[in-house]
Amino acid sequence: MTEHIKEQDRSHIVETFWPQIRRAAKGYEQRSALCEELSQDMAFALWRALGNFDGQCKLNTYVYRVIHNVAVDHIRKYSRQKEDELAEEQVHSADSPEVNMQQQQQQQRLERAIQQLPLSHRQVMMLKLEGIDTAEISDVLGISEANVGVRLHRAKAQLTEQLMEKN
Amino acid sequence: MDNHDFSDLAQLWQSTPASPPPTLEKCIQRHKKQQLRLFFGIALETLIMLSVSAWFVQALQESAPLVTQFWLGFGCFWGASMYVLVNRSRITSLRILKNQQLSQSLEAHQQLLRQELRRWDLSIKATLLFALVLVLLILVQYAMSSILLSNGLLGLLVVAVLLPVFKVKKRRAQQVLKTLSE
Incomplete structure (x- = not known):
């Protein structure tokens, strides 16, 4: 998998990872229109970046690096709206009606x-939450596995608190 | 949260309803449009810069009123500084590789935001200095001829509008930097 990935294969890989892309975009962006835009940006950036994939890391790692990098770029460019505007948009976001309410x-x-x-x-x-193991997370983020463990522990505690508040 | 709870949560997270796959052709078109917009933006900024510079040189050659020369000189200096700094940031931003480890790209984005903060700081200080010199010019002119310079007053009005804008921009950049540093 050293040379270039063919264009058709790149499109196929983007489609395969599309659910992960959508979920990542939702984790970063509350505003439905911008979330859609971010997903498209992630997909396009991935499609382009796959042309440079040289096999130095796992494809999975590479994909997550690209999509989360696009999200960081997105935060720098688009996170300047007020929080109340965001909250309001969140209420109106609509998903598929077939899904169990x-x-x-x-x-x-x-x-x-x-x-x-x-x-x-x-x-x-x-x-x-995507099921990535600690070693791979450390490779995606560029931090030690111990650091991943510490962050995860704190994140779990905060998430539990947030979910209990919302209940 | 134990492992079982977390596994339930992961299952819930991954069971997001399917959505139609991306249309890459549309993304490519959008990317092209963005590039075109960026190119026109830079071209327009360059044109404005050159026009103000030419105007300033003309004002110097024709010995225009001191307030006009000062006004244009400030515009030229401030515009040129911002033009160079903003374009340097744009180039850095385009160079950030999308496939690098997140800790590296986060550092690069934080660096860009620190540069942006320095730009707004520079703008605020330069505008305050400009306002101060403008007020002095107006006062000297008034003391000498008892005439209030309408150009000078207009300049002060523009400054009064610009300052809060720069401050809001700086505050927003600080907020984004805080988000990226958390």
């Missing part, structure tokens, strides 16, 4: 709780 509410509660976490905790938490 209760589960949908729980998912929204979880998304909101994750969005409340400080960035360093949020990143670790989102990667862990």
